Amino acid sequence: MWGKAKDLVEGKVAAKVVDEIWTYLSKNIEAFHKWVFTCFVYTSLGLYVLFSVGDRDEKAFKEILQYAPEGGRWVSDDYNVHFSLRNHTVVKFVNPNESLHSSLRDRLLRFKRATKAE
DSSP, X not given: OGGGHHHHOXXXXXXXXXXXXXXXXXXXXXXXXXEEEXXXXXXXXXXXXXXXXXXXXXXXXXXXXXXXXXXXXEEEOSOGGGTTOSSEEEOSOOHHHHHHHHHHHHHHHTTTBOSSOO
């Protein structure tokens, strides 16, 4: 389904806002550490979100690039894997993504996530 996201968007792309969060699930002393990359794609038809889960490296970010449509401006924080992007703007806070990240943390708390205050 996510592989077809690129084909579903026919509107002009205005911006692609990308950010990442670190998360882990723990049970007793074992922990499962992962990074979640999120990309909000704003088009003339609306908004959709791309996700990639993996390590905090270029490989995980390239998965986002694989499904992101052409055109528009990239907006991100100053994480170095984003610097190779063309038409790229660096901002201190990536606010649209941060609200989604907070919601994701709340959902992951149900799985015994130990990185958000209760």
